[in-house]
Amino acid sequence: MINLLTPEFFFTVIRVTTPILFAAMAAIICSKSGVINIALESIMLTAALTGVLASGFSQNIFIGMVGGILGGMFIAGALAYFSLYLKADIILVGIALNLMAVGGTVFVMFVFTGDRGSTNSIRSLQFPDVNIPLLQDIPVVGTALSGHNILTYLAILSVIGVWFFLSKTTYGLRLRSVGENPDAATSVGIDVRKVKLVALLISGFLGAFGGMYMSMAYLSVFSTNMVAGRGFISLAAASMGQANPFGTLLAASFFGLMESVSYQLQAIGIPAQIVGMVPYVSVIIGLVLYAQYQQSLQKKKTLSKQLKEDPNEA
Amino acid sequence: MPDIITMKQMYKVYPNGIVANDYVDFSVKEGEIHALVGENGAGKTTLMKILFGIEQATTGELYHNGQLVSFQNPQEAIKAGIGMVHQHFMQVGSMTVAENVVLGSEPKKYRFLLDRKKAIDDTAEIAEKYKFKIDPAMRLDECSVGTRQKIEILKALFHGAKVIILDEPTAVLTPQETEELFRELKGLKERGHTIIFISHKLNEVKEISDRVTVMRSAKQTGTYDTESISKEEISNLMVGREGLWELTKGKATPNESIITVNNLSVMDEQRRYLLDHISFSMRKGEILGVVGVEGNGQRELVDVLTGLNKASGGSIMFKGEDISKQSIHHIREMGLSHIPEDRMTMGVATEASITDNLLSIYFDKESFNNGVLLDQSSIDAWAKDRVKEYAIKTKSPNAQVRSLSGGNIQKVVVAREFSNNPDVVIADQPTRGIDVGAAQFIHNKLIELRDQGASILLVSADLSEVLDVSDSLFVMYEGKIVAYFDDVTNVSAMELGRFMLGIEAQDEEQIKRGIYA
Structure with a gap:
């Protein structure tokens, strides 16, 4: 039977939202600086693999984490180098990196493990789960909110972190000015290219955690193409959240919810192939509904503005 | 007063081979307002871009306070105390006024955090000092154009500018805002700032500047004390030909009407009338002017006449056919031409x-x-x-x-x-922002077409243009025609102003005179 209103279900929603949330925060930073980081998919996938390899061979979770971060930032750096410094089209470079990462990760995996499907043969470490004292003892709420992986809590902190960075720090102010009016930024001596590079590297950092969550928390192995479009879903989430961290948190949770629903549907015997479409179809429906909501909001806004200006005409 | 800026034998050739500055000498005394005038394309802006480090001169020397310098980029110029207010504002809409002013040298707390309060205080302080009326905490995109220009000047002052270059600052301002700007510029001068004022509006040059340098086709044609030179003389130096102020225009001999607009309406999405049941005729051999404060239905009228937008009601009879629902292509084929308001996009x-x-x-x-x-x-x-x-x-x-x-x-x-020798011309702001020579050329062409029997609708925000060029005119206010004059020679700008602001309106019978058989 399908049952959506259990604490266990909410636990699942939070679990599957985590990687999307990390990547969506990465997307926000980029979008605010005026670059479209379509390579989030490959950033996550690469970090998922390098994290597993680094932790598997070192048997040290910290080294594993550094490995994952470097993997993600390497892809982000490559995107920055080709698009910002060699002036290639950022969308095309992003697509190329995404395609390359799918094959490239399998190749690297084969070189290190001799396996083409997953990294089962090496024992990767996992990030620990955290039980939150007091909270875990509260019935229902405790079941849903406590006991998550440490990266889940980190993802939630990253929402606050990104908000704080963008709206409270001077660098955040400069980053936003670069995204909104690069000429204005240049005219007061801000190095636009450097700011965009930094934004891309930050997105590589955040996206890497999204990827590592997939292979070192959600699962303990890397498997082929395991990110499965979550990088793109995050871009949609950031767009729906209007690049506002808290709005994006809501949008990411919506996609997490739909993914969780799809697991439930699978459990009641609906063919996996159809169920597998649910998260992606929900992205399209979500974006359409959102666009319509935006339009009606715009209409109301202009109307109320006119009424304000012209009380006699109302 | 010594020269604060001296440019000697500035020569600039662009990669496409155009010589923008042809051995130009230019010097500015400390504490003066110096106007730099010339037609569009005369090389004023290029000269100033060299001064501000946006462009590099091909050859030539630039002295700042007697020192030979060369600014490789705007930052170096800013450091040297030079600021530039561009025609297109360098601002970020989603930020506050204060954030825009401090951007690039933000006050900090705890090393990394933006000190918003200090940003606002600093902005308020500098605004107070120069008597600029602005609210530092306001969101920038809620500010008017006039305010945004002030912010641009404040920005330059905040970054320590002693010399401020203003590139055609009044092009976007209303007369009232221009007056305020001039007051503020004079205030800056009193405090020892030097101002370079690029313009081709000679009235303003006469009003505000101490000295004026004229440029014509990349060359400098002289620097004068503003008091010692008349507008006509400046104008002759600018265009290099006499008799610029003469508009040779005979009396119109209007024939039958070619376009009859009847009860034409346009509504917006909220079903409010942007164009409210207007009726008038355009006659062959006549230039019909349309004046009004921007946003009172002129754009909507032009859009439906040219087919860019469809009317919500009413008809436009052109050569016996209702074109209010016709395609742009069809309307053009019938002999209607359109000079759009925004030449760069449309x-x-x-x-x-x-x-x-x-x-x-x-x-x-x-x-x-x-x-x-x-x-x-x-x-x-x-x-x-x-x-x-x-x-x-x-x-x-x-x-x-x-x-x-x-x-x-x-x-x-x-x-x-x-x-294609059009029968009807819809000319929407045909000379906005272009130099006197080109404007006069276009005016003469319009009159030439009129004399050949074309019917012309001249929509313009420039009252003197409408009064000079058109034969008859109507005034629009809130989507309606509020006044019609069959002969512009008896109309004053002051009189039009009262109709434009909705203080006065003609009665229906008077307005109906604009409908001809």
């Missing part, structure tokens, strides 16, 4: 060549086609003639339109729109 394709732009509404004409292919040689010959006839300043008709000055771009538009 008038030309900036990346395309002059030839292609001229051809864009004629490409399907038989004489330009050879079966399925274009007849390039006849097109080239035709384009060459147009460039010559309309005195478009360019090295070749194949040059990109982007490389031309504003006045010459508008001439491309006019050349295209007038080349």
